[in-house]
Amino acid sequence: MKLDPRHLEILAAVVDSGGVTEGAEALGKSQPSLSRTISNLEARVGEPLFVPGRRPLQATELGQLLAAHGRQVLEATQAAGKVLDRRKSGRSGTLRVGGAPFFMDAVIASRIARFQSEFPDVQVEQVYAYSPELQRHLRNGTLDVAICPMQPESIEPEFGFQVLLPGRNVIACREGHPLARKKSLSIADIGDCSWIAPPAGSPLFRDLQDALHGLGKTEVKISFSGGSLTSVLNMILESDALTVLPFSVVFSMRRTFNVVPLRIELQHPKRNLGLLKLKAADEPPVLGNFTRSIQAAFSEFASTVLHAEKALMEGRGQ
């Protein structure tokens, strides 16, 4: 015999709360409604669920049995409702975050970690890609938000962009590098150093070429190309090679990899690291929490980075 789970819920509520009236207010319904539902259920079952003519309403054996199952139903639905509530308040769910690889490793990941310590029930999926692909993902709906460097004027109108960190590229080398101490550098100084390049498809690779071209250097000796940030920095650490990286990345990694920026100004496109989202999409609540958390984390970080940047360019070193 198939019966309605709602009826079992109601039965459980009445049995557990000790009366129709109490059960009604426990469920947020009217007393006559429950009373009739119980009657219908009894008719359907063919046996009384409550012993007739007992004023402190007392369930029959069968009533107890069915109420036990009603309790299960009640628990399950309430648990389901709770899942929804937590999602709606952004304290639970899944968030797919895309990011530019080097930034992701150096500066974003640790801020995501901080977000996750605030919202431990949120599952974050990280996707590594460059801007064009990230935009594709956002459009597809396979990504909730991207954190990547963008040129403000080249952002398509369908996207919203919130700046997290002004961008500035620098040339980086290992701490003990011969050029690291020099206050002023010329093209001649960086002469025929060999270079570590980021992966060929990355914006940084173009930045590197553009930057060297801007310094007047057309022929570049590239000894290594591609790989992750870690591999690039390991190369830098173990050699006298140079590379081009965002200052914020170098700053974040200065301790763990003993890497320093050179005191020479590069020209490069004005790109800011920021949060890229689709405007149209009504963002899930968890994304709102993520945005707030990330912005807070970066506002701290940005000020220390800018301070260090200024110090460097004024020649006060690291």
Add this chain to the structure above:
Amino acid sequence: MKLDPRHLEILAAVVDSGGVTEGAEALGKSQPSLSRTISNLEARVGEPLFVPGRRPLQATELGQLLAAHGRQVLEATQAAGKVLDRRKSGRSGTLRVGGAPFFMDAVIASRIARFQSEFPDVQVEQVYAYSPELQRHLRNGTLDVAICPMQPESIEPEFGFQVLLPGRNVIACREGHPLARKKSLSIADIGDCSWIAPPAGSPLFRDLQDALHGLGKTEVKISFSGGSLTSVLNMILESDALTVLPFSVVFSMRRTFNVVPLRIELQHPKRNLGLLKLKAADEPPVLGNFTRSIQAAFSEFASTVLHAEKALMEGRGQ
């Protein structure tokens, strides 16, 4: 957020069966019904439960989560339905059986045990009482059926009565009793034996008085009165006292208590042991099974008892 357990059930069915169509036939509903229910649920939840535009319908993460709870609901309701089915088929439930004390101990209990081995999930509550009280219980609804000796003509019209065993009272004594061997007995023989009497209120007590009066004996020496069948039989066993008992009781107990009937015919009211039920009450299914089982058991038993009875009265002994 409060949501409808039926929606969760449907979601679970769709997810588990792999599609709306399959889910519909699994639940015995139409496909459009489920389709719309899912749509409504998605609208209510505010997020898609299935990834749009995938033909082998694939649940989103949230869909999976809620479906898991739906599965719980489904299980609970199905379990509740099963409980009902078993009650309706009389394979489960509670049965309150009343019985006359001596009969209950000697002949009924073992037949109830047999019923319980057939229907192990049925819980039998035994009530010991004499006919008038049993009838009260039946009228009150505090008893489903009674097994007791009744005079056919004195059964009130509201009751139905099914004979299980024709009644005949005998005088019983221990096996080695001096009177036990005698083929023909007179009043003189039982002369001034002392008597063990059943409890004062019991029909058997009256039977004893009537029987002795019928034999011409007006003065009776009662050395013990009251107590259970076991205590009465123990008294018989340990002394040369006599008592009056139904033949079927003596027959059942002849081995365990070494008790035998005297070969003297008693006159007593024509009472048959039988099943007494209220006519009006639509009996619970379990009662039908009980009735069948008990009747089958007694039809065997009755024939052996009658055979032994005949043999006794023809003087062939036990």
Add this chain to the structure above:
DNA sequence: TTTCCAATATATCACCGGGTTATGAAACTG
């Protein structure tokens, strides 16, 4: 007892939601 109170059952009505069939749209199949 009788009276009164609190709790439950009944009555009535409106309406939402789910049931159905018929039909259209979309996606996987060959």
Add this chain to the structure above:
DNA sequence: CAGTTTCATAACCCGGTGATATATTGGAAA
């Protein structure tokens, strides 16, 4: 690309459930 399958939509009907008002009943108090 056509064929097949599956899901979504439309239109309609009906039952169940919601609410308020009211009657009834069991139990306690006078």
